[in-house]
Amino acid sequence: MKAALKHGFMLICAAYISLPIVIVCLSALNGGRSMLFPPKDPTFARFWEFFVSEPVWLRSMENSIIVALASATLAVLITWPIAYDQWKRNTAFSRALTGLAGLPFALPPIVFGVGLSFLWTFVGGLGNIFTGILSHTALLAALPLVTISIGLQSIDRYHLDAAQTMGADEPTSLRTIILPQTLSYTLSGFFFVVVLSFHEFIVIFFVSASAYSTVTLQIFNSLRNGFTPTMAVGAITFLLVSIAVFSAVARYGDLPRLLGADPARKDN
Amino acid sequence: MSDLATASYLAQADNETRLNKTLRPPFDVVHRFSAQSIIMTTIAAILLFVFLSPILLVVAVSFGEKIEGASWVWAFDPSNYARVFVGIGWPDEITLLYAYKLGYTLAYAVLGSLIAIAFAFPFTYFLSQCSRPVQAAWLVFILASLSMSEVFIVMGWDIMLSNRSGLPALFKATGVTEWLKETGWLAVLKDWGLANPRNVKFKTSQMATVLTMAYLVWPYAVILLYAPLSRIDRSMIEAARTMGAGSFTVMRTVIVPVVRIPVMGTLLLLFVYLLGAYVTVTYFAEPAHQTLPVSIYEAIRGATLNAPFGAAQAVVLLSTAGVFIFASLWLSRLAEKRGR
Structure with missing residues (x-):
């Protein structure tokens, strides 16, 4: 009885969370130009429009992918040394860097977006996709920083001691022990950035200055004409990417551990 | 030798x-x-x-000075801040337009984060009792919904709440609207701004704004509460149970004291996140009930083009967030000290 109540509550929450998402996805099937639910004259024509016949969507999809992959790569490259230095030496300098790297994520994104738009206005490059990439790197760097730090902490110290006893210097143990053991955590951080960058709106809204658009921006820009079913195809695509990415993280990494569950309680 | x-x-x-x-x-x-x-x-x-x-x-x-009909120049001009709090005509007259916007910003963020926590807490508690693979599956679901852009979520809620399709149409089709009219509830809903003379109307309304905000941060709440809730010492719960405590007593005497501080910390983080919500407010709140982020955008990129004033509003928002972030850091320090 109690278990049924519990599961019932969890399922109601799940239904509540999935409802708007499901509705958006189903609306993609609408035959007409307006978003109706339940969909009228269901058709897959919108998918054709999104991926083939309307180049504006394809171009914004391309921008989304470029920004997401590039900013995730940069974020990992910047945060790896920070996390490593903090784990290895834990100096005041490394602690300051860690705090600084996590700072943008802790602010209301609109404030950081405003600041970035000032920065790129002054130094040039507002509306250039490269500044968009740097902006997302700064906004989302906190994620790989956290996952990599968790990864470093979960390295077995005995392996390091053993390597040292056998004469391995720092680069050797970095290459043979630390990097392989933290790979799944690094990749998780990478993919967290990819997914959140895909969906991020407000910062890219400010720094793109309408010079280019990602899919989320394109959807927001088209809002003036109301929602159209073609946008919903974008939502479906993004949702599928997110589910695929997080399933992969769960499959190859320890998702509960990444999110802070007690590592000792693996068996329950 | x-x-x-x-x-x-x-x-x-x-x-x-x-x-x-x-x-x-x-x-x-x-x-x-x-x-x-x-x-x-x-x-x-x-x-x-x-x-x-x-x-x-x-x-x-934010201390810059706007030149009429042109851009702005560097200056040390605190009048932008005065304008946020008491209006441009101060000290001759006081207009609280932006103070109200700040008020709405705070009110939506507080309500949204409270509602999200109220539902996320029991959910996460039950989740932490599931087996590890089940937990991983749920977490994939939560993370996927967490990563949904605010734009997509607003799109979904917009369809659900819009008058042509969605809940009002559903109410009408199933006869709920008729029933509301007969019982007089429609008039009450109209007073609350949730109905027009013909049918219920959820867009635009403050309720839609707050509920969409709560929806927006619900997955964040689960993720943030997941760590402390899954680290609760199960033997303590079992000990309490053995000694005859019911579920409610266990919740009150074992679980709540342990997670009180993380819950407060989560609440603050959600609150800070919601302070910056933009799409939801532009879409679901009527202009008179809109928030600082909207007018920040207007000032910086939109119609009014007054970068220093926009920046001043951003600083006000930032300081509000800053106060709460420090509070949450302080709370987590406190929690660490207690944990030792």
Whole structure:
């Protein structure tokens, strides 16, 4: 009885969370130009429009992918040394860097977006996709920083001691022990950035200055004409990417551990 | 000197050189040290430039002075802040337009985060009792919904709440609207701004704004509460149960005291996140009930084009967030101290 109540509550929450998402996805099937639910004259024509016949969507999809992959790569490259230095030496300098790297994520994104738009206005490059990439790197760097730090902490110290006893210097143990053991955590951080960058709106809204658009921006820009079913195809695509990415993280990494569950309680 | 002594002497010398080798930094270590410091300095420079300077720029620009009909110049002009709190005509007259916007910003964020926590807490507690693979599956679901852009979520809620399709149409089709009319509830809903004379109307309304905000942060709430809730010592719960405590007593005496501080911390983080909500407010709140982020956008990129004033509003929002972030840091420190 109690278990049924519990599961019932969890399922109601799940239904509540999935409802708007499901509705958006189903609306993609609408035959007409307006978003109706339940969909009228269901058709897959919108998918054709999104991926083939309307180049504006394809171009914004391309921008989304470029920004997401590039900013995730940069974020990992910047945060790896920070996390490593903090784990290895834990100096005041490394602690300051860690705090600084996590700072943008802790602010209301609109404030950081405003600041970035000032920065790129002054130094040039507002509306250039490269500044968009740097902006997302700064906004989302906190994620790989956290996952990599968790990864470093979960390295077995005995392996390091053993390597040292056998004469391995720092680069050797970095290459043979630390990097392989933290790979799944690094990749998780990478993919967290990819997914959140895909969906991020407000910062890219400010720094793109309408010079280019990602899919989320394109959807927001088209809002003036109301929602159209073609946008919903974008939502479906993004949702599928997110589910695929997080399933992969769960499959190859320890998702509960990444999110802070007690590592000792693996068996329950 | 005998051969044995020579051998032992040589061995000792060999040992010493080895010792020296390990003590003296060999050439490659020196080399690597400098490479490492180059990397760390570069990273520090990037952090200062892209991570920190935008925030400092917002503060600096907020003191700038707007030139009518043109851009703005650097200045040290606190009048932008006065305008946020008491209006442009101060001290002759006081307009609270932006103070109200700040008020709405705070009210939506507080309500949204409270509602999200109220539903996320029991959910996460039950989740933490599931088996590890089940937990992982749920977490994939939560993360996927968490990563949904605000734009997509607003799109979904817009369809659900719009008058042509969605809940009002459903109410009408199932006869709920008729029933509401007959019982007089429609008039009450109209007073609350949730109905027009013909049917219920959820868009635009403050309720839709707050509920969409709560929806927006619900997955965040689960993720943030997941760590403390899944680390609760199960033996304590079992001990309480053995001694005859019911579920409610266990919740009150074991679980709540342990997670009280993380819950407060989560609440603050959600609140800070919601302070910056933009799409939801532009879409679901009527212009008179809109928030600071909307007018920040208007000032910086939109219709009014007054960057210093926009920056001043951003600083007000930032300081509000800052106060709460420090509070949450302080709370988590407190929690750590207690944990020891």
